[in-house]
Amino acid sequence: MSSVVDAGPPTEVRRGAAHWAGGYGAMLRWHLASLRLWLAFLVGIQILSGVGFVLGIALFFKPIPVSVALFVSTGVPVVNLLTIGLMLGPQLVASQKIDGSYDYLRCLPVSRSANALAWYTVTLVGGVPAMVVSLAVAQARYHLPLHLSAMIVPAVLLTCFTGTMVGYAVAHALSKATATRLVTQLLTFAVFSFAPVLYPVRQLPRWLGTLNWWLPFRQMAVAVRASLTSGPNPGLVTAYIALAIWATACAAVSALVLGRRE
Amino acid sequence: MTTSAAASPPGIVQLRSGVSYWAASFGVMLRFEFGRARESAALTVIVQTFMGAGMALTYGFFYPHVTPTVALYVTTGTPTLALIPLGFVMVPGVIGEQKIEGTFDYIWSLPVPRSAQAASTFLLYTLLALPGTLLALLVATWRYGVHLEISPLVVPAVLLCAVTAVTVGFAMALAIANPLTTNLVTNAVIFVVLLFSPIVYPISHLPGWLSETHRILPFYNMAVAMRAGLTRGLVTHAATSFLVLAAWAVAACLSTAWVIGRRR
Numbered sequence: 001m002s003s004v005v006d007a008g009p010p011t012e013v014r015r016g017a018a019h020w021a022g023g024y025g026a027m028l029r030w031h032l033a034s035l036r037l038w039l040a041f042l043v044g045i046q047i048l049s050g051v052g053f054v055l056g057i058a059l060f061f062k063p064i065p066v067s068v069a070l071f072v073s074t075g076v077p078v079v080n081l082l083t084i085g086l087m088l089g090p091q092l093v094a095s096q097k098i099d100g101s102y103d104y105l106r107c108l109p110v111s112r113s114a115n116a117l118a119w120y121t122v123t124l125v126g127g128v129p130a131m132v133v134s135l136a137v138a139q140a141r142y143h144l145p146l147h148l149s150a151m152i153v154p155a156v157l158l159t160c161f162t163g164t165m166v167g168y169a170v171a172h173a174l175s176k177a178t179a180t181r182l183v184t185q186l187l188t189f190a191v192f193s194f195a196p197v198l199y200p201v202r203q204l205p206r207w208l209g210t211l212n213w214w215l216p217f218r219q220m221a222v223a224v225r226a227s228l229t230s231g232p233n234p235g236l237v238t239a240y241i242a243l244a245i246w247a248t249a250c251a252a253v254s255a256l257v258l259g260r261r262e
Numbered sequence: 263m264t265t266s267a268a269a270s271p272p273g274i275v276q277l278r279s280g281v282s283y284w285a286a287s288f289g290v291m292l293r294f295e296f297g298r299a300r301e302s303a304a305l306t307v308i309v310q311t312f313m314g315a316g317m318a319l320t321y322g323f324f325y326p327h328v329t330p331t332v333a334l335y336v337t338t339g340t341p342t343l344a345l346i347p348l349g350f351v352m353v354p355g356v357i358g359e360q361k362i363e364g365t366f367d368y369i370w371s372l373p374v375p376r377s378a379q380a381a382s383t384f385l386l387y388t389l390l391a392l393p394g395t396l397l398a399l400l401v402a403t404w405r406y407g408v409h410l411e412i413s414p415l416v417v418p419a420v421l422l423c424a425v426t427a428v429t430v431g432f433a434m435a436l437a438i439a440n441p442l443t444t445n446l447v448t449n450a451v452i453f454v455v456l457l458f459s460p461i462v463y464p465i466s467h468l469p470g471w472l473s474e475t476h477r478i479l480p481f482y483n484m485a486v487a488m489r490a491g492l493t494r495g496l497v498t499h500a501a502t503s504f505l506v507l508a509a510w511a512v513a514a515c516l517s518t519a520w521v522i523g524r525r526r
Contacts, residue, residue, distance in 0.1 A: 049453065056457030060324060062467045068326065193320035203323050 014109055023110035027118035035122070043129050046083055050076050050134035053198075055141060066142065068199075073138030074146075074225045075198035077131040078159060078217070079191065081224075085123035085164030087188050093171035094180040112258045116168060116251065123164045128156065135228070147230035154240075155223040162216050162243045165250035172257045190217065197221040216246040278373060287374035291382035294369075299386055306352065307394045314344025314398025319405060321462050332463075333406035334496070337399070338489045339462035342423065344398035346455050346481065348391045349427020351448045353383075354434055358441030376522040380432065387428040388421070395420065399492075415500070416491025423484045426507045429514035430480060436521040454481075461485040477502075480510045 032039065057072045058064040096102040105115075139146055170187070174180045191197060194208060195217035201209045212218040219239035226233040299306075318340040322328050328336075360366035369379055403410060431448075438444045455461065458472065459481040465473050476482040483503035490500035497503075 052453060052457060057324070059458065059460075059467050060321070060463050062464075065326065068324070072324075189316060193316055193323070196323075199324050200326075203326060 015111075020111055020114050023114035024118050027108075027110055027115045028121055031118055031122045039122070039126055042084060042088070042126055046080055046127070046130035047133045050080050050130045051137045053079070054134055054138045057198075058141075064142070066144070069138070069142040070144050070229065071200060071225075072198050073135065073142065073144055074228045075221055076134045076138070077156075077228075078197050078220050078224050080130040080134060081123075081127040081156060081160040082163040082191060082217075082220075083130075084126040085120070085160060086167040086191070087184055089119065089123065089164065089167040090171035090180045090184045094177035097175075097177050097180075106258065112255055116165075116254065119168070120161055120164045124157070124160050127160055131156070145230070146228055149227050151227035152224075155227040158240065158243050158247070159220040159224055162220065162247040162250070165247045165254065166216065169250035169253040169257075172254050190215075195221075216243055219243050219246075284375055284378055287378040288382055291372075291374055291379050292385065295382045295386045299390070303390060306348070306390055307397075310344050310348050310352075310391070310394030311397040311401070313347050314340050314394060315401035317343045317456065318398065318402035318462075322406065328406065330408075333408050334493065335464065336462045337402040337406050337408040337410070338492045338496075339485050340402040341395045341399045341420065341488050341492075342461050342481070342485045343455075344395045345391055345423055345427045345484065347452065348387065348394065349424070349429075349431040350434075350451045350455075351431075353387055353428055353431035354444045354448050357432065357435035358444050361441050370522075377519065380518050380522060383432060384425065384428050387432075388424045391424040391428065392420065395424070410492045411494045413491055413494070416488075418504075419487040419491040422504060422507050422511070423487055426480055426484065426511045426514070429511050429518070433514035433517040433521075436518055459485075478506070480507060483507050483510075 035042075053076050054073055057068070061068060093102065096105065108115075135146070138144060166187075167184075170183050171180060174183060194204075195212055195215065196204055196209065197217055197220070201212065201218065204212070219242040222233070222235055222239040223243060226236045226239075318336055321336050321339075322333075325332055357366065360369070370376060372379070402408075434447065435444050438447065458468075459479075460468055460473070460476055461481060461484075465476060465482060468476065483506045486497055486500060486503035487507060490497040490503070
């Protein structure tokens with residue numbers, strides 16, 4: 001009986017907290033190693049673009065109203081938190097699909113959630129420095145009435161997580177690399193241009209504002225802005241609930257797609 | 263004459279030069295370029311229209327109150343916003359792709375003058391630039407309800423801006439050997455153009471050193487030339503801008519000539 005067991009492949013059940021943590025650590029190292037210098041480069045680019053945006057917007061006005069500066073300065077952190085997870089991540093996965101490493105990564109004996117959380121950690125590490133620098137530059141340039149509260153921690157964590165999960169779902173649910181690229185570019189355009197992240201929702205046409213209520217980007221801006229400013233924050237609870245729903249739904253889609261057998 | 267040609271020893275080929283040979287080569291290369299662009303032409307026009315019109319709408323969202331002046335500046339800046347991505351991003355991108363996949367070397371190896379090749383590329387992209395630019399302007403005019411006073415000057419303005427954008431983009435792609443560097447430069451250009459160039463706002467908003475820089479760079483001058491053709495009284499020194507743009511186009515052509523004139 002024992003000889004039959006020995007002849008087969010190892011069938012030890014791989015689960016449990018220790019296995020999960022091991023998988024998380026390994027995948028975190030994997031992601032960091034595969035990005036290597038790129039991560040530092042990306043952080044640098046993000047800092048430059050964040051600071052550029054904060055300073056550049058002043059040129060559109062003469063002089064820039066404080067409310068505009070405040071909106072842009074508290075919206076740029078959201079963009080910083082989304083850049084890697086939402087905009088770059090899907091493109092990385094698309095190129096993995098083309099060069100074949102995607103299938104290899106999928107067959108690694110690591111739990112899907114450990115891999116996803118390791119990637120989330122990378123996006124957070126890549127996004128937070130730019131966010132801090134952008135805010136510091138904004139404060140120095142415009143002397144904004146910023147009011148940092150402890151809510152910054154859940155706001156940043158949830159914003160980055162939701163963005164990363166949306167990107168994760170786009171990356172894994174769309175099988176074609178070109179479709180992934182197209183959707184990613186549309187999302188990028190949506191965040192920068194047609195979502196009330198860098199400007200108030202009242203400056204949008206009404207229908208676009210309503211549409212944005214159902215999308216996560218406006219809610220991210222509400223959550224992050226509430227933690228950086230004082231004053232009433234209507235819709236904050238709704239924003240957190242909406243973000244949680246978006247994150248859960250996208251994580252579920254990714255889990256389903258990744259769990260399917262080919 | 264025919265006998266002497268027939269009697270010439272093998273290996274000596276007829277000299278391929280002269281105006282008629284150049285014109286014939288240009289025609290052939292034009293067919294070649296248009297044939298290659300057939301698939302992507304529609305997409306190029308669509309992307310360019312969306313870029314231009316999308317940016318025109320976006321800038322409006324950033325202003326708490328879109329005053330008539332802001333609306334006029336944004337609307338008349340839109341054609342420039344539509345042209346710049348085509349010339350400074352798409353053209354270098356296409357050349358970069360050609361370099362990576364080897365088509366670039368193949369085209370250079372064809373028995374036609376390289377100047378005819380470059381000229382056909384310029385013509386193709388200048389023509390491709392026009393519909394998207396016009397559509398983006400129409401969208402912006404409709405959105406902001408601006409009344410434009412279009413003068414005949416708009417024709418040379420659009421053509422000169424398109425030629426400048428395409429030739430400078432092409433020269434940049436040729437002068438920089440590594441496509442990755444080109445990619446980085448084009449992205450930096452877009453960022454600078456979208457935020458730090460006085461295209462949709464007056465140049466007086468800029469600090470002195472930046473406005474001086476922009477009087478030399480092509481982006482602001484493109485906006486001035488376009489605005490001169492679309493409005494009356496808003497632009498005073500349009501001739502200077504036309505001259506600066508022409509200088510950029512000539513410099514780009516010279517740089518292109520220098521790069522393609524070298525043997526590898």
